[in-house]
Every structure is written in C-alpha cells, then in structure tokens.
Amino acid sequence: xxxxxxxxxxxxSPPSAPRITHEDRDRALDRLAVARARxxxxxxxxxxFWLLLGPGILVxxxxxxxxxxxxxxxxxxxFGIGFFLPFVLLTFLMGFVVQEMxxxxxxxxxxxxxxxxxxxxxxxxxxxAMGDLLLGNFLTLVTEFIGIRAGLGFFGVPPxxxxxxSVVVVLVVATTxxxxxxxxxxxxxxxxxxxxxxxxxxxxxxxxxxxxxxLSFGPLxxxxxxxxxxxxxxxxxxxxxxxxxxxxxxxxxxKGLTPRDIGSGRLDNLIGTLLAAGFGIATIxxxxxxxxxxxxxxxxxxxxxxxxxxxxVGHIGATLFALGIFEAGMVAVITISTSSAYxxxxxxxxxxxxxxxxREAWPFYAIxxxxxxxxxxxxxxxxxxxxxxxxxxxxxxxxAMPPALVFLLLLVNDPVVMGEHRxxxxxxLFGGGIAVFLIAVGIFYGITTVFPRxxxx
Amino acid sequence: xxxxxxxxxxxxxxxxELLEDDQLVSAKESVHLGRRSFSPAMNATLWGLRxxxxxxxxxxxxxxxxxxxxx
Numbered sequence: 001x002x003x004x005x006x007x008x009x010x011x012x013s014p015p016s017a018p019r020i021t022h023e024d025r026d027r028a029l030d031r032l033a034v035a036r037a038r039x040x041x042x043x044x045x046x047x048x049f050w051l052l053l054g055p056g057i058l059v060x061x062x063x064x065x066x067x068x069x070x071x072x073x074x075x076x077x078x079f080g081i082g083f084f085l086p087f088v089l090l091t092f093l094m095g096f097v098v099q100e101m102x103x104x105x106x107x108x109x110x111x112x113x114x115x116x117x118x119x120x121x122x123x124x125x126x127x128x129a130m131g132d133l134l135l136g137n138f139l140t141l142v143t144e145f146i147g148i149r150a151g152l153g154f155f156g157v158p159p160x161x162x163x164x165x166s167v168v169v170v171l172v173v174a175t176t177x178x179x180x181x182x183x184x185x186x187x188x189x190x191x192x193x194x195x196x197x198x199x200x201x202x203x204x205x206x207x208x209x210x211x212x213x214x215l216s217f218g219p220l221x222x223x224x225x226x227x228x229x230x231x232x233x234x235x236x237x238x239x240x241x242x243x244x245x246x247x248x249x250x251x252x253x254x255k256g257l258t259p260r261d262i263g264s265g266r267l268d269n270l271i272g273t274l275l276a277a278g279f280g281i282a283t284i285x286x287x288x289x290x291x292x293x294x295x296x297x298x299x300x301x302x303x304x305x306x307x308x309x310x311x312x313v314g315h316i317g318a319t320l321f322a323l324g325i326f327e328a329g330m331v332a333v334i335t336i337s338t339s340s341a342y343x344x345x346x347x348x349x350x351x352x353x354x355x356x357x358x359r360e361a362w363p364f365y366a367i368x369x370x371x372x373x374x375x376x377x378x379x380x381x382x383x384x385x386x387x388x389x390x391x392x393x394x395x396x397x398x399x400a401m402p403p404a405l406v407f408l409l410l411l412v413n414d415p416v417v418m419g420e421h422r423x424x425x426x427x428x429l430f431g432g433g434i435a436v437f438l439i440a441v442g443i444f445y446g447i448t449t450v451f452p453r454x455x456x457x
Numbered sequence: 458x459x460x461x462x463x464x465x466x467x468x469x470x471x472x473x474e475l476l477e478d479d480q481l482v483s484a485k486e487s488v489h490l491g492r493r494s495f496s497p498a499m500n501a502t503l504w505g506l507r508x509x510x511x512x513x514x515x516x517x518x519x520x521x522x523x524x525x526x527x528x
Contacts, residue, residue, distance in 0.1 A: 018481060018484070020469045021483070024481055027480065028467055032467060032475055110480045119490040120492065121495075132510065256480060258477055392520075396514070396517065399509075399517075402509070402510075403503070403506040403510060406502065406503065406506060414493065416490060416493070439509065443509075
C-alpha cells in the first residue's frame with residue numbers, strides 16, 4: 001500500500017478496527033514521519049534515509065565489539081599489515097550478504113527470526129537455534145564486560161564501578177519505552193567506534209604497505225599455523241554471528257520497515273559494513289606498530305594493548321584505543337542483550353518491543369537486563385578464566401553460524417514466507433557459499449585441534 | 458530533519474492507515490505461518506549440522522580444559 005495514501009492527513013478511516021496497542025501507536029508514529037519525509041520537497045531522499053537507517057549500521061558496529069576489536073588488535077600485533085587487511089574486508093562482505101537477507105526477511109514478514117523459526121520449523125529445531133543463540137550471547141556478553149572493564153581500567157576506574165555503571169547505561173537506554181530513542185542513543189554511542197581511526201593514524205602507518213596488502217593478500221609472516229588459524233576464525237567470528245541475525249531482523253520489525261524500505265535497508269547495511277570494516281582495519285593498523293617494533297604481543301590481554309601502544313601512538317592514541325575498547329563493549333552489551341530479549345519474547349509469545357513500556361512487557365526487559373547482570377557478575381569473580389572466554393567466543397560464533405545460515409536460507413527461499421521477495425540465484429550462491437566456507441573452516445579447525453602436528457604450532 | 462510525531466497526534470484510525478495489516482500486534486498474535494515439512498535430505502543436513510556443532514563444542518571444551526590444566 002502507498003504510504004502517502006496511508007497518512008492520516010491524506011486519507012480517512014479503515015473499514016475495521018482491530019485492537020490497537022501502545023506498540024502499534026509508536027510504530028505508526030515512526031511510519032508517519034517516513035510518509036511525511038517521502039512527500040517533502042528538497043533533500044527528500046536524505047530525510048527518508050535518515051529516518052530509516054539504524055538496524056544495519058547498529059548490527060555491524062555492534063559486532064565490532066570488544067572481542068572482535070581485541071581479535072583485530074591481536075591480529076595486527078602478531079602478523080602486522082598484510083594478509084589480514086583484505087581478509088577482514090572479505091569477511092565483512094560475507095556479513096553484508098547474510099545481513100541483507102536478514103533485513104529483507106524482517107521487512108517482508110514483520111516477524112522476528114526466532115518467531116519465524118518456531119513457526120515454520122517447529123519447537124524442536126527452534127530450541128536448538130535458541131540454544132546456540134543463548135550460549136553464544138551469554139559468552140559474548142561476558143567478553144563485552146571484560147572489554148568494558150579493561151577499557152575503563154586504563155583510566156584507573158575500578159572494575160565494580162565500570163561494570164555496574166555499564167549495566168545502568170543498558171537499563172537507562174533500554175527503558176525509554178520507544179524504539180526510536182533507543183536506536184538513536186545506541187547509534188550515538190556506536191559512533192565512537194571511529195576512535196580506532198585516529199589511533200591508527202597516530203601509529204604513522206606505512207600507506208604503501210597497506211596498499212600492497214590489499215592488492216596481494218600478503219605478506220603472512222610465519223605462514224599457516226595454529227595461532228594464525230585461531231585468529232582467522234576469530235576474525236571471521238567478528239563479522240558473521242548468530243546474534244546478528246536475531247537482532248537485525250527483530251529491530252527491523254520493531255522499527256516497522258516494510259518491503260518498500262528494502263532499498264534503504266540495503267544502503268543502511270552497506271554503510272554499516274563499510275564503517276565496521278574500516279574501523280576493524282584501523283585497529284589492525286594501530287596495533288601493527290607493535291609488530292613493526294618487535295614487541296611480543298602473544299601474552300597481551302585486553303587493556304594491555306592500549307598500554308603497550310603508548311610508545312608508538314602516544315598517550316592520546318592509547319587513550320583513544322582504550323576508549324574504543326570500552327565503547328565496543330558498551331554498544332555490544334546493549335545490542336546483544338536486546339537480541340536475547342527479542343528472541344525470548346518471540347518464542348514465549350510475550351511482549352517483545354522497545355516500543356512497549358516496561359510495565360507492559362516486563363519479561364522482555366527482565367531478560368534484557370538479567371542477561372547483562374549475570375554476565376557482569378561473572379566478570380567480577382576473582383580468578384575466573386576470562387582470557388579463554390575471550391579467545392573462544394568468536395570461534396564458537398563461527399561454529400554455530402552454519403546451522404543458523406541454513407535456517408536463514410530456508411526462510412528467505414520460502415515462497416510462503418517471502419512471496420516475490422524470496423532469494424534470487426545470486427543471493428543463494430553467495431549465501432550457500434558462505435555456509436560451506438564456514439563449515440570448511442570449522443572442520444579444518446577441528447582437525448588441527450585433534451592433530452596439531454598437521455600444521456605448525 | 459523530519460520530526461517524529463507525538464503519540465497524542467495519532468488515533469486508532471491513523472494507526473491502521475499507517476501500518477500494514479500484518480504489522481499490528483493483534484494480527485501477529487492471531488496469525489501464525491504453518492509448519493513446513495523437510496525432505497529426508499534436508500532433515501539429514503540439519504541433523505548433520507547439529508552433530509557438527511556439538512562435536513566442535515566438545516572439541517573446544519577439551520582444548521580449553523587442556524590449556525587451563527597446562528598453565
């Protein structure tokens with residue numbers, strides 16, 4: 001239906017009157033703004049895009065989270081500028097293909113990912129998908145708080161204060177009772193992911209070497225090894241993970257996007273892809289100064305990267321780096337805990353919208369908050385093996401992704417679900433190819449774990 | 458920049474005009490897509506992927522325990 005015709009200023013009443021909720025009303029207000037912007041004169045396209053952007057940029061900058069940025073940092077410090085720069089760009093292009101399908105699915109069906117899986121494939125497969133999501137989300141949330149604690153620890157903030165303060169931020173942002181406010185607040189926070197760019201520039205990068213890396217996929221110091229394979233998996237896991245599917249589809253639904261908005265949704269995803277890839281590559285460039293100067297980075301943990309960078313990027317660069325790690329964790333805590341809450345709400349058929357006030361959808365907000373609180377508490381336990389969780393969390397994401405991708409491909413090819421908007425041959429080729437690639441990388445990782453002598457240490 | 462409207466500026470009729478039919482909460486609560494059945498090949502694929510995930514998670518758990526024990 002033409003939105004301009006649905007604007008109440010243009011057209012009269014509908015034939016029937018079903019129950020209208022607070023959530024419907026807020027979503028309609030967002031659509032009213034879009035309809036008005038579409039009729040506006042100059043800068044119409046920009047106004048419409050400003051209103052429609054959000055889920056795509058958020059999902060990609062949300063996935064530039066603490067473990068991802070630390071994986072990039074470890075990559076730059078151990079391997080310098082070379083193979084991994086173009087490789088990271090490729091992983092983000094994979095992410096774009098996957099998230100485009102997710103966005104389209106949400107805009108066409110107006111239903112969340114968990115809800116569709118349960119509806120179409122039944123609770124048996126649905127709970128498997130939920131299990132993968134919730135295990136991955138919880139472990140990832142733990143690593144986000146590790147990042148928050150480490151980032152603020154650089155400035156001397158005690159762990160209890162940084163972790164508790166972050167939970168309060170999640171609470172404040174989530175309980176505005178309005179998706180739009182939540183989205184814009186989180187986007188504002190996510191903009192600080194750009195802090196890794198000046199940190200990279202302060203490391204005085206060698207532009208010729210960067211250009212050579214993109215053209216040649218090299219060098220790769222040390223060749224194929226166990227540690228290289230682990231970082232490779234972690235870098236893939238930094239761009240394609242199950243929570244991104246659940247989060248973006250639900251937020252597209254909560255925002256109220258329709259099939260008419262698919263073009264803007266693609267642009268939103270593309271901008272998110274390019275921004276996140278740029279910031280991830282900047283992180284590798286920043287820490288490659290450690291590699292260039294022969295600093296052994298194998299034992300470096302979260303905050304120690306910023307500390308180790310001081311001689312090469314100065315106090316300002318290190319400060320930006322530490323703030324970036326904090327921001328990466330903070331935004332991801334908001335988006336990942338929201339994805340858990342959306343999925344639970346959809347499966348349990350309780351209210352699951354940020355447009356609902358907390359008194360109307362308390363289970364949704366309770367899950368959102370409690371998932372953050374439990375992860376935060378784990379980070380505060382003395383001597384917990386947190387560094388291992390950081391190492392494996394992205395690997396687990398890669399391993400859990402193939403089944404999630406197969407469900408996604410089944411849904412976007414389902415004519416009952418997607419109608420005329422179902423996948424074309426190219427989307428299926430790319431999507432299927434990504435699933436096969438992820439399975440192959442996972443199996444290779446498994447074989448080299450069982451038989452480590454097959455490749456170097 | 459375009460402004461968002463206020464809640465009191467929009468009544469029920471306007472909501473129905475602005476949202477697609479299946480965007481309404483009441484429609485989503487009452488209408489469910491039917492269950493689809495899988496071919497034997499798809500069932501085998503899904504089971505294969507499930508076994509793959511479980512096996513890999515066990516591998517990771519063993520690797521983590523091994524690494525921690527070796528500290």
